[in-house]
Amino acid sequence: MSSLDARLDAVLADPLTSVSAPLAYVGADVPIDLLLATGRPAVHLPWQCDASTPLADQWLESSFPGWARSILQQWAQGRFDALDQVVFTRGNDAVQRLYYYVCELQRRGLLGGPVPRIFDIAYIERESSLQHTIGALHRLAEQLQVDEAALRDGMVRANALRRQMEQLQQQRSGLGPLYEKLGRVSLFSDLASLLAVEALPSAAPVAKRLLLAGSVPPDHRLHRAAETPHSAIIGEIHEWSAARLGPVLDTDAKDPWRALAIQRRSAGLGARSFADPAQRLLAASAAMRADAVIVWLSADDEGIAWHVPAQRAALQAAGLPALFLTARQWDCNDGAAAEIEQFVRGLCP
Amino acid sequence: MSVEKSTSRKDLACTAEATAYQKAFGAQLREQVVERGEPFAVAQADTPHELFHAMDIPLVSNQWWSAYISAKRLSGRYFTTMDELGYPANRCRYCSLGLACSLANDPSTAPWGGLPKPTVLVARLTCDCVQQVFSQWARVLGTEFFAMEAPAWEHKDPNWFLHSRDQWQTVYEPGRIALMVDEMRQLVALLEARTGRRFDEQRLAHLMERINEQEGYIAEAAEMVAKARPCPVSIGDQMPNTMIPQWHRGSDWAVAHAKRFRDEVGERVHRGIGVAANERLRLMWIGAGLWHDTGFYQSLEERLGAVFVWSMYMPFAGPQYIRDVQGKPFEALASRICSMNEVLHLPPWMNGWMVHEALRSGIDAVVVLVPPASRLSQSGTQLTCLALQEAGIPVLQLDADMVDAKQWSRDAMVSHMESFLKSRGLV
Numbered sequence: 001m002s003s004l005d006a007r008l009d010a011v012l013a014d015p016l017t018s019v020s021a022p023l024a025y026v027g028a029d030v031p032i033d034l035l036l037a038t039g040r041p042a043v044h045l046p047w048q049c050d051a052s053t054p055l056a057d058q059w060l061e062s063s064f065p066g067w068a069r070s071i072l073q074q075w076a077q078g079r080f081d082a083l084d085q086v087v088f089t090r091g092n093d094a095v096q097r098l099y100y101y102v103c104e105l106q107r108r109g110l111l112g113g114p115v116p117r118i119f120d121i122a123y124i125e126r127e128s129s130l131q132h133t134i135g136a137l138h139r140l141a142e143q144l145q146v147d148e149a150a151l152r153d154g155m156v157r158a159n160a161l162r163r164q165m166e167q168l169q170q171q172r173s174g175l176g177p178l179y180e181k182l183g184r185v186s187l188f189s190d191l192a193s194l195l196a197v198e199a200l201p202s203a204a205p206v207a208k209r210l211l212l213a214g215s216v217p218p219d220h221r222l223h224r225a226a227e228t229p230h231s232a233i234i235g236e237i238h239e240w241s242a243a244r245l246g247p248v249l250d251t252d253a254k255d256p257w258r259a260l261a262i263q264r265r266s267a268g269l270g271a272r273s274f275a276d277p278a279q280r281l282l283a284a285s286a287a288m289r290a291d292a293v294i295v296w297l298s299a300d301d302e303g304i305a306w307h308v309p310a311q312r313a314a315l316q317a318a319g320l321p322a323l324f325l326t327a328r329q330w331d332c333n334d335g336a337a338a339e340i341e342q343f344v345r346g347l348c349p
Numbered sequence: 350m351s352v353e354k355s356t357s358r359k360d361l362a363c364t365a366e367a368t369a370y371q372k373a374f375g376a377q378l379r380e381q382v383v384e385r386g387e388p389f390a391v392a393q394a395d396t397p398h399e400l401f402h403a404m405d406i407p408l409v410s411n412q413w414w415s416a417y418i419s420a421k422r423l424s425g426r427y428f429t430t431m432d433e434l435g436y437p438a439n440r441c442r443y444c445s446l447g448l449a450c451s452l453a454n455d456p457s458t459a460p461w462g463g464l465p466k467p468t469v470l471v472a473r474l475t476c477d478c479v480q481q482v483f484s485q486w487a488r489v490l491g492t493e494f495f496a497m498e499a500p501a502w503e504h505k506d507p508n509w510f511l512h513s514r515d516q517w518q519t520v521y522e523p524g525r526i527a528l529m530v531d532e533m534r535q536l537v538a539l540l541e542a543r544t545g546r547r548f549d550e551q552r553l554a555h556l557m558e559r560i561n562e563q564e565g566y567i568a569e570a571a572e573m574v575a576k577a578r579p580c581p582v583s584i585g586d587q588m589p590n591t592m593i594p595q596w597h598r599g600s601d602w603a604v605a606h607a608k609r610f611r612d613e614v615g616e617r618v619h620r621g622i623g624v625a626a627n628e629r630l631r632l633m634w635i636g637a638g639l640w641h642d643t644g645f646y647q648s649l650e651e652r653l654g655a656v657f658v659w660s661m662y663m664p665f666a667g668p669q670y671i672r673d674v675q676g677k678p679f680e681a682l683a684s685r686i687c688s689m690n691e692v693l694h695l696p697p698w699m700n701g702w703m704v705h706e707a708l709r710s711g712i713d714a715v716v717v718l719v720p721p722a723s724r725l726s727q728s729g730t731q732l733t734c735l736a737l738q739e740a741g742i743p744v745l746q747l748d749a750d751m752v753d754a755k756q757w758s759r760d761a762m763v764s765h766m767e768s769f770l771k772s773r774g775l776v
Contacts, residue, residue: 058735061719061727090501093477097695097728103505104696104732120501124474128531129498135524136501271477274484297437302724303477305437306485312435326437 004198008181012219015046015188016079023144024080026071026098027089028244029268030119031137031260032161035087037146037154044187045071045086049218049331059101059110065300066218066330068094075102075113083114087140091121091272092239093303117143121264123272133261148256155251155260164192165242169235169288174203176210176223176233183242184219208347209234211290213281213311215298216240218330222296225337230348235288237281239270271303278307278314285320292321292347294340298330321347357585357643360624361617363609364586367593370602375417379461381407388544391447391464391486392471393479395689396497397533399560399682402599403553404537404546409464411472413596415446416640417460425755427453441478441723442750443637448486466490468543471536473497475690476725495539497532500525502691507701509692510668517672517684529683554678556599561671563598566607567591568667570614574658575710579623580631582614584646584660588638591663598670629654630775633707635661635733636718637726639749641757648763653776655766659710661693668692668702690725699729700736707742713775714743716766720750743773 011018019041025032026045035042047070056072074080088099099118105111120136122129141151165186172179178201185191208231212222216238223233237243246267253259268275285293293315297305308326315322323343325336359365382389389407391414392398401408418424427449428442434452447464456462467490472483474496487494504522506512513520537548570590574582590610594603624647632649634657639645649655669689672681692698707715715737720726734744745766749757770776 059731061724061731062721063724063727093724096501097724099501100505100695100697101732104700107505107507107697118501118503122498122500122528124496124498126532126535128528128535132498132500132524132528271481272474274480297439299439300724302439302441303481305440306478306481308437309435327439 002178002201004194004201005178005181007194007198008178008185011185011189011194012046012181015043015185016082018189019043022083023085023087024083024114025087025089027087027092027095027119028239028270029091029121029264030087030089031140031264032245033154033158033249033260034137034140034144034146034151035154036157037141037150038144039150039153041190043189045080046074046188047071047218048074059105060098063300063302064098065094065298067216068098072098072101076105076111078112080113085117085144086114087117087119089119089121091119091123091268092270093272094300121268121272123265123268123274125265125274130258130261130265133265134257137257137261151256151260152251155249155256158245159248159251160192161186162245162248164195165245168200169242171200172234172288173205173209174232174234175201176227177220180217180220180223180233180236183236183240186242187240206230206232206234208232208291208344209289210344211281211285211288211293212236212238212296213284213293214238214295214304214325215301215330217296218332221332221337222294222340225340226294226344228344228348231344233294235284235290237269237284241269243267243284244269271301276310277304278310281311282314282318285315285318290320292323292343294323294325294343296325296328296336299327300330357583357647359586359589360583361586361590361610361613363606363613364589366609367589367606370606371589371593371596374597378407378409382409382465382467383461386465388468388546390469390471390540391467393444393473393483395473395475395686396471397529397536397682397686398596399553399556399599400533400537400540400548402597403556404540404544404548406468406540406544406546409467410596411444411447414450414460414464415444418446418450419640421460423450423458423460426458441476441482441725443720443723443726444472444479445482448482448489451486451489464490466492468492469536469539470494471497473499473686473690475499478725493539495536497536498528499690500528500687502688502695505697507697508705509698510702510705513668513684514671515673517681521684521688525687526680526683529687530679533679533683550678553682554674557672557674557678557681559599559604561674563594563604563607564666564670566604566611567594567663568671570611571664571667573611573614573618574663575706577618578711579621579625579628580656580658581617581622581624583624584634584657584663585643587660587663588643591666595666595670623656624658625650625654625656627654628656630656630713630770631659631711632657633659633703633710633712633715634718635703635715635730636720638662639718642759645759645762648759649766649770653767653770655714655770655776657716659706659712664706664710665693694725694728696729696732700733703733704736704740704742707737708740712742714745714770714773717744717746719746719748721748721756723750743769743775745769 047067
C-alpha cells in the first residue's frame, strides 16, 4: 500500500475530521459552487458500508439504499451534531425522501443535529422548470447567506475542483482502487492539498481498460475485483462520479444563477436526468477509451434499472464486451466480485 | 393463491350501478379511440384530469388501464415479456403494466388489440421510475410524453387536511401552485394544437364546482362510516363508489352517483345495517387496494367479527379534492393535484392524516401494505406505523404487492392477521 493510499484511507475512515466547519450536503447534483461560495469547505455526508444501522432501520423502509441508511444512522448517533446545515437534493428520490424523514424525526424530537435544507432542482427540459431551479438556487443562497459576488467566487473554487478531477481522469491508466478512493475523498476533503503533499504513484498502462457504470458503488471493492496486471477500472460513470461536477462554468456569465441552473440540469447523471442513458454510456466508453464495460446496479436503484435493455443493446451494437450485474446487494456480498473476476479473466486470457 | 373468491362481496345497489357504468364507459372509450380514432390521452391518476374533461378529450388513466389488463389476467404474461426483454427484476411493477402490454405488441390478445397512438402521455415525476416508464412508453407508442414536476414541499403541516379546503394557497405553497399552473397552461396549449379543440376556463370553473359537490357527498359518506356502529359499508363497496365517479369527476353522472351512494350509506346507517353480523373489531387498511384479491378484506368478518372500515380512497375525497375555488380555478386545481401523491407517502403529511383518521374512525388495529421493491409505495410506512403505535393503535405490516399475486397466499395472510390480533388481545 502506498503512503498516499494510507492517507486516503485515513480521510475515508473519518471524513468529517479532515476539514473544519464544513457545510454538508447529500446528493450529487447539489450546486457545490453555491456551497463553496460560503467560504467554507463543502463535504458530502459520509456513509459506512459494513456498519449496522439499527436506529435507521426503525424509520427507513427496506427499499432505501445502504448509504442513506448509514447516513441516517450516523445522524441519529450524533455524528453530525457539529454541522449547522445539510443541503439535500430533490434530484434523487432516496435523498429527497431522506430529507422529509429527517425533518419529521426532528419535529418529533427523535433526532437532533443540523438544519436540513433542500435544493429543489427541476430536471424537465422546459423553461418553467429551469426558472424553478433558478428560484431554488436563490432560495438556497438566501439560506446560506450567499450573494452574487460570492457565488462567482464559489464558481472559481468549484472550477478548480472540476479541472483537477478532469486532470486526474486523463492520467488514469490503472490503479483502479486508488483512483476510486481519490474520487470518494473528493466528496469529503480538499483533494488539492492532499495531492500537493504527495504525488500520485505511476502505473504501467493496463491492456484492458474497464468502465464501471450503473449505481454508485459503496467503495473500491468492485475496483479491487477488476484489478489484475492486465486490467483495471479506469473510469466511472454513475451519479457520484467526477462528471457530476459538470463542465467548467463561465465566472463572468451575465447571469450566473441561470448558468449554474442550466449546468446542474445538464450534468445530472441520476435517474432524473432526461439524457439518453445508452448514448451517455457509449460516449463515456469512447471518452475513456474503454475496452469493456461493467454495469453494476444495486437492487434499491429502481429508477436506472429501466435503462438496462437500451444500454445492453447499445454496447452490443458497439461491439463492447459488457457484464451486467443487476438487482445486486449494495454491500456486494452476493458474489459480484467473483463474477467480475471471471469476466475480466475472459477479457485477458 | 387461495381457491377462495378473489373478489369482494358487494352489499350496495349503487355499487353494481357504478361498475356497470364503468363497463359501458370502457366500451364507449374503446369505440372513440379505437374505432373512430379520436384523439385521446393516457395519464397517471395524480394528474389534472379536469383539463381533459373540460376539453372533452377522452382519457385513459394508467391505473385504470392496468386494472383492465389485470382483470383480463394478462399481467403475468406481460411481466414475463419484460423479463425476456432484459428489464431487471427489481423494476417497479405498479405503473408499468401498460408499457409492458405495448412492448409485448400482441394485438391478438391485448385488450382493445393494444392501445392506439395517444395524443400525449402525462405523468407527474413523483419517483425515479415514472419518467423512465412514460418516456419509454411514449417512444413505443410513437407519441409525446408531457412530464410534470413534483417539486419539494417545505410547508410541513401535519394537520394539512384541516386547512386544505380554504387555505390551499398556504398549505400547498404559492410557488408550487404557480409551477403547476404554468405546466397546466402549457399542456392546454399542446392539447389545443394537437386536437384542434379549444379550452374554456369558464367550463373548468364550472367543473371545479361540480367536483366540489360530488366530493362533498363522498366526504359525508366517509363521515357517516367513521361515526356509525356497526360499519354500514365495506371497503369493497367504498372503493368503486368513490373511485369510479372520481375517474369521471364533475360529470352529471358522477355527481348524481356520489349523491346516490351517500344516500344509500345514510339509509343503512338509519336502519342499523352493518357489514358484519357481529362486528367486534374495526380495522384500517393503509396502502393501495389489494386489487388481485379484494375478497381478502372480508375474510375475517364472519370468524372474528373483524371489519375493514377504512381505506384511503373514500376519506381522501374531502381533504384532497374539495377546494374553495376563490375565482382561481387553475390555481385551485393545481393545489388539488400538486401534492396528491405526497400526502399519502411522505411524512409529516401521511402519518399526520393516518393517525387523525384512525382516531376519528375508532380503529382498533391497522394493517399496512408494504410492497417489496417499490420505494414510492413503501415510503412513509415505517414512520406512520410508529406514529399509530404511539397513539396506542396496534399495527401489522404485510409484505405484499397490490398488483402482483405471485407471492400472495390469502390463507397464509389471514392466519398471519389472526395471530396478530390474538397476540394483541383483540380477539
